[in-house]
Amino acid sequence: MLNKNNLKVWLKxxxxxxxxxxxxxxxxxxxxxxxxxxxxxxxxxxxxxxDSEAETQMILRNAQGxxxxxxxxxxxxxxxxxxxxxxxxxxxxxDVAGTAFLNHSHINEPDDQWLYLPAxxxxxxxxxxxxxxxxxxxxxxxxxxxxxxxxxYTYKYLRDEVVNGENCxxxxxxxxxxxxxxxxxxxxxxxxxxxxxxxxxxxxxxALLKTLTMYDYRLYLDKYWRAHKLSMVNHxxxxxxxxxxxxxxxxxxxxxxxxxxxxxxxxx
Amino acid sequence: MQRLKKVTxxxxxxxxxxxxxxVIAEDTTEFELRGYVGxxxxxxxxxxxxxxxxxxxxxxxxxxxxxxxxxDGNNSLTFKPYVRIDSQDSERTHVDIREAVWLHVERDWxxxxxxxxxxxxVTETVHLVDIIxxxxxxxxxxxxxxxxxxxxxxxxxxxxxxxxxxxxxxxRERTFPGKEGRLRGAYxxxxxNALFESSDKTGHIDFALNWRNTYDDLDISLNxxxxxxxxxxxxxxxxxxxxxxxxLTPFYPQINQFGAVAQYIYLDWIWKLxxxxxxxxxxxxxxxxxxGFEYTFVGVFGSYTDLGIxxxxxxxxxxxxATTPTQNDMSLAARIVLNDISxxxxxxxxxxxxxxxxxxxxxxxxxxxxxxxTKITLDMWLFNSEDPTDVGYTFTNEDFVQLAVEWYY
Numbered sequence: 001m002l003n004k005n006n007l008k009v010w011l012k013x014x015x016x017x018x019x020x021x022x023x024x025x026x027x028x029x030x031x032x033x034x035x036x037x038x039x040x041x042x043x044x045x046x047x048x049x050x051d052s053e054a055e056t057q058m059i060l061r062n063a064q065g066x067x068x069x070x071x072x073x074x075x076x077x078x079x080x081x082x083x084x085x086x087x088x089x090x091x092x093x094x095d096v097a098g099t100a101f102l103n104h105s106h107i108n109e110p111d112d113q114w115l116y117l118p119a120x121x122x123x124x125x126x127x128x129x130x131x132x133x134x135x136x137x138x139x140x141x142x143x144x145x146x147x148x149x150x151x152x153y154t155y156k157y158l159r160d161e162v163v164n165g166e167n168c169x170x171x172x173x174x175x176x177x178x179x180x181x182x183x184x185x186x187x188x189x190x191x192x193x194x195x196x197x198x199x200x201x202x203x204x205x206x207a208l209l210k211t212l213t214m215y216d217y218r219l220y221l222d223k224y225w226r227a228h229k230l231s232m233v234n235h236x237x238x239x240x241x242x243x244x245x246x247x248x249x250x251x252x253x254x255x256x257x258x259x260x261x262x263x264x265x266x267x268x
Numbered sequence: 269m270q271r272l273k274k275v276t277x278x279x280x281x282x283x284x285x286x287x288x289x290x291v292i293a294e295d296t297t298e299f300e301l302r303g304y305v306g307x308x309x310x311x312x313x314x315x316x317x318x319x320x321x322x323x324x325x326x327x328x329x330x331x332x333x334x335x336x337x338x339x340d341g342n343n344s345l346t347f348k349p350y351v352r353i354d355s356q357d358s359e360r361t362h363v364d365i366r367e368a369v370w371l372h373v374e375r376d377w378x379x380x381x382x383x384x385x386x387x388x389x390v391t392e393t394v395h396l397v398d399i400i401x402x403x404x405x406x407x408x409x410x411x412x413x414x415x416x417x418x419x420x421x422x423x424x425x426x427x428x429x430x431x432x433x434x435x436x437x438x439x440r441e442r443t444f445p446g447k448e449g450r451l452r453g454a455y456x457x458x459x460x461n462a463l464f465e466s467s468d469k470t471g472h473i474d475f476a477l478n479w480r481n482t483y484d485d486l487d488i489s490l491n492x493x494x495x496x497x498x499x500x501x502x503x504x505x506x507x508x509x510x511x512x513x514x515x516l517t518p519f520y521p522q523i524n525q526f527g528a529v530a531q532y533i534y535l536d537w538i539w540k541l542x543x544x545x546x547x548x549x550x551x552x553x554x555x556x557x558x559x560g561f562e563y564t565f566v567g568v569f570g571s572y573t574d575l576g577i578x579x580x581x582x583x584x585x586x587x588x589x590a591t592t593p594t595q596n597d598m599s600l601a602a603r604i605v606l607n608d609i610s611x612x613x614x615x616x617x618x619x620x621x622x623x624x625x626x627x628x629x630x631x632x633x634x635x636x637x638x639x640x641x642t643k644i645t646l647d648m649w650l651f652n653s654e655d656p657t658d659v660g661y662t663f664t665n666e667d668f669v670q671l672a673v674e675w676y677y
Binding site: 060062068069092093094095096097098120121122125127132133134136137181257260261262266268 | 300302304335337344371373375378385386387412423425430482487531533535536537538562564566567572574607608609610611637640641642643674676677
């Protein structure tokens with residue numbers, strides 16, 4: 001028979017073991033699991049925005065600091081369970097004004113992409129594995145502008161670090177798509193709002209290629225943070241590109257039919 | 269032409285009057301103006317057959333586009349006139365209305381009424397199924413430029429695809445270079461005295477349907493056209509005594525054409541196929557096709573440059589009797605895209621006729637941007653043909669290089 005004291009001792013030891021087990025479990029989260037957890041939380045924090053519209057200026061700079069400006073309008077539609085849909089209309093330079101680019105992003109297969117050439121009234125389909133190519137001669141590749149999806153990378157938590165005055169988790173992200181132009185990305189995600197603050201891109205030779213820094217985050221609909229200045233610096237060429245958005249409008253009533261080939265033909 | 273002008277003005281008047289009320293009512297109508305003015309110089313390597321023709325040719329061109337959109341976003345009006353003034357060829361000096369069209373958009377259908385342009389097809393070297401708009405040959409002898417076509421186009425957006433139905437009142441005759449122009453061959457085509465199978469001549473109303481759908485990586489479209497052939501049969505002209513005048517007359521028969529288009533994306537490959545069957549009381553019933561692939565090497569030699577390879581084969585059942593040069597021809601082209609700030613692109617290609625072994629052509633098209641809004645394009649075409657029965661023989665003396673500058677606003 002156990003007396004009361006024995007029972008107390010027994011209970012204590014059980015709870016101690018339990019606490020130890022629990023603690024052990026917590027410490028057992030590997031760097032990979034922690035990385036995946038942060039990435040999943042990042043995606044979840046941005047869920048439900050619906051659709052959006054923005055006017056963006058691209059400022060391209062060469063190594064000598066000479067500038068060239070492009071103007072684009074972008075429309076985006078959140079797709080549940082798959083990658084987002086995006087439509088980009090070019091306004092500047094004027095010789096490509098009216099050209100429009102439609103992208104149906106997918107998580108586990110190549111994106112579907114179309115380009116509309118207004119002079120020919122022709123919609124051309126693009127073999128979309130060409131995602132590492134530069135977007136409009138800028139330092140942004142098509143894949144840099146695609147929507148963030150958890151399954152597009154495998155993750156590893158590296159350390160904590162302060163960037164842009166924010167406490168950040170530093171993650172190593174390795175693209176799952178073997179046609180990506182990168183072997184690795186290092187991403188700084190702030191602990192307050194799960195916003196990407198900085199990304200380093202490593203090329204196929206594993207050398208540091210570009211650094212992207214996000215500035216001027218603003219809050220929309222009390223939940224969604226959008227950076228209004230994205231600054232990409234290419235360390236190998238000395239060139240850089242700034243993407244500056246004046247304002248993003250959310251829930252403007254866009255729907256799937258606004259992201260079909262037919263809509264591309266009359267995009268304005 | 270007179271008749272077309274009437275149709276055109278009637279259509280424009282109808283569109284303007286039906287919409288002007290809406291414009292006046294809403295002062296928040298969105299207006300946009302864009303377009304370009306250009307200058308072009310062309311030099312021919314060889315002297316022409318005809319002393320009337322010159323070895324060089326200069327022209328200026330303008331194409332403004334006026335666009336109004338109603339605040340509801342469901343109605344818009346586009347007006348796009350075009351003009352070219354040529355130093356040599358009075359036929360190449362011409363004015364056209366490329367577009368004057370009212371677009372109305374509903375949830376699952378759209379309507380376009382007025383003068384507009386429609387492109388069908390996927391291939392690069394030949395546009396077989398593309399039949400709605402007439403070819404503006406004086407603009408580009410390779411068939412890449414089109415004249416505006418009066419039409420009512422209804423587009424139905426359904427689960428089973430997109431269906432376009434066209435009513436095409438007002439036929440446009442094909443443009444051909446005049447007696448002082450180059451790229452016309454030895455004989456002049458008399459565009460002022462064209463003949464038609466239909467007694468309605470340019471007033472014949474044509475009809476067309478096009479269905480298209482996308483099945484994952486496969487795009488399919490099927491189309492039908494019934495009406496005046498855009499491609500004329502060229503017949504020698506005779507005078508009242510039945511003697512040859514040395515000119516050619518274009519004759520536009522009535523045709524019925526079925527077309528099919530398929531495009532399949534596999535990895536970095538795009539496979540393309542276009543096929544037609546054309547028949548009519550006054551033409552041979554025939555089949556023709558063009559097919560091939562485009563493959564892109566991304567970031568060649570560790571740079572940002574893309575290299576695309578285009579290979580296409582064109583075939584026509586009529587063989588060497590075909591009225592088109594690509595009756596049994598193989599084309600190979602390389603597209604180099606620098607992906608730089610200036611959007612520099614070079615397309616170089618070579619076409620070999622497999623029936624006429626001496627018949628081939630070589631072309632280079634290169635373009636780049638200078639400053640913010642000026643585009644410079646350099647074109648070069650070299651032709652070779654030894655056999656007068658080959659359609660390509662027309663161009664054998666017409667090797668040329670062309671430099672164009674376009675300023676966009």
